[in-house]
Amino acid sequence: MYRGPVGVSLLASIGYRGGLVGKVVDELVTVAMTLKDAEETIGDALDAIHDLAYPKGRIKLVFVDGGSTDNSVKILRDFLDKKGNEYYKPELISKPCGITEGRNICLDLAEGYSVILVDSDVLAPPGLVSKSLEMLKSGNIAFINVACVVRKEGRGWLDEVYVSLDEPVGMSCAVILRSALEKVGNYFTGLPGGENPAELIFRLSKRGYRSVNTTDIQAVHIRPPVKIRYYWENILIYSAEMDIPLLLKRDIKTILRYVYYSLLLASIPLAYWNWLPAVALLAIGVAYQLKKGHGRPHALLFLTGGLLLPITLIYYLLKRAMTRVRRRLR
Numbered sequence: 001m002y003r004g005p006v007g008v009s010l011l012a013s014i015g016y017r018g019g020l021v022g023k024v025v026d027e028l029v030t031v032a033m034t035l036k037d038a039e040e041t042i043g044d045a046l047d048a049i050h051d052l053a054y055p056k057g058r059i060k061l062v063f064v065d066g067g068s069t070d071n072s073v074k075i076l077r078d079f080l081d082k083k084g085n086e087y088y089k090p091e092l093i094s095k096p097c098g099i100t101e102g103r104n105i106c107l108d109l110a111e112g113y114s115v116i117l118v119d120s121d122v123l124a125p126p127g128l129v130s131k132s133l134e135m136l137k138s139g140n141i142a143f144i145n146v147a148c149v150v151r152k153e154g155r156g157w158l159d160e161v162y163v164s165l166d167e168p169v170g171m172s173c174a175v176i177l178r179s180a181l182e183k184v185g186n187y188f189t190g191l192p193g194g195e196n197p198a199e200l201i202f203r204l205s206k207r208g209y210r211s212v213n214t215t216d217i218q219a220v221h222i223r224p225p226v227k228i229r230y231y232w233e234n235i236l237i238y239s240a241e242m243d244i245p246l247l248l249k250r251d252i253k254t255i256l257r258y259v260y261y262s263l264l265l266a267s268i269p270l271a272y273w274n275w276l277p278a279v280a281l282l283a284i285g286v287a288y289q290l291k292k293g294h295g296r297p298h299a300l301l302f303l304t305g306g307l308l309l310p311i312t313l314i315y316y317l318l319k320r321a322m323t324r325v326r327r328r329l330r
Helices: 007-013 042-050 072-086 099-109 128-136 157-164 178-184 197-206 228-248 252-270 276-292 297-329
Strands: 029-035 059-065 088-094 114-118 141-150 173-177 210-221
Touching (some): 042 072, 059 099, 088 099, 114 128, 114 178, 128 173, 128 210, 141 197, 178 197, 197 228, 228 252
Parallel strands (some): 029 059, 029 114, 059 088, 141 210
Antiparallel strands (some): 114 173, 141 173
16 A cells, blocks of 8 residues: 655665755656556655656656556556646556566657666665766766665565675666667567566667666665565576676686586586585685675575576576577467
8 A cells, every 4th residue: 555755764764865966967857667566665666756856847757557456557646646747748658568568668758868767666766867867977878777775674585695795686776878778779578577687788788888886876675575486587587698798708707607606516416426526616605605795694595596597598598599489480
């Protein structure tokens, strides 16, 4: 249910100190959201959008509902009825679609210098617009991933793992330069599990653009604990796709990571005859993860995920090949 305005207090709780970040540039920007059955979080997400420290008349709002069966659309319409006239040409589209198609609709309807994609369970930080404009104008940057932190009472086991490494989970709040997007096109819709930022980032990089992660400002992620299926379908598949361009470029760190985990995976059944290789490789991995995780044991779970990386890469390549075969047979 809609719980009222809690965005500011939550953002304050993670250290946002208020005020505009950097010099405000009076550019038109688009803030867009794709959603479905999000009544439990959409109210708070809308409050956070309304609290953005940027002239509302220079913000275009685009909402794409993918076929909600709860009160999500009603909450959106109430928000737009009360506050929509403060914004530049707000739009609400209701159309049965997946997240990738929904985001592409958002990108097609976007106007202005940049488009900010915010998930329906994410509280955008107040300084997001001005800070992102400052970054986009400071260099050849076309994609900004805004770090998302999960509030403590909502963290699952995977969130605790990432917290142990001081790393954010996922790309639930991102900013894209529209002039760059017009050159490379929208999200590709043929990927397993929906759109993948890495594929878009790869196309942008081929045009000479950079993508960056920022922790200067942080969004708040309100969501249930991560499940094993989500970890497989999103985190690991995402990692495999992100790693393919690096492997093709012969990136040493990426190659060594896959060689290590492939050897560790192979050493497990071979331990029946000789356990020393498995123990030696495991000791190297434990030492590395504990160092990276500042001694916190949650980081050791990344060894389990790492063992799945070679398998996931093969699975992803085979699934992509089968998708291409099916398309040709149609």
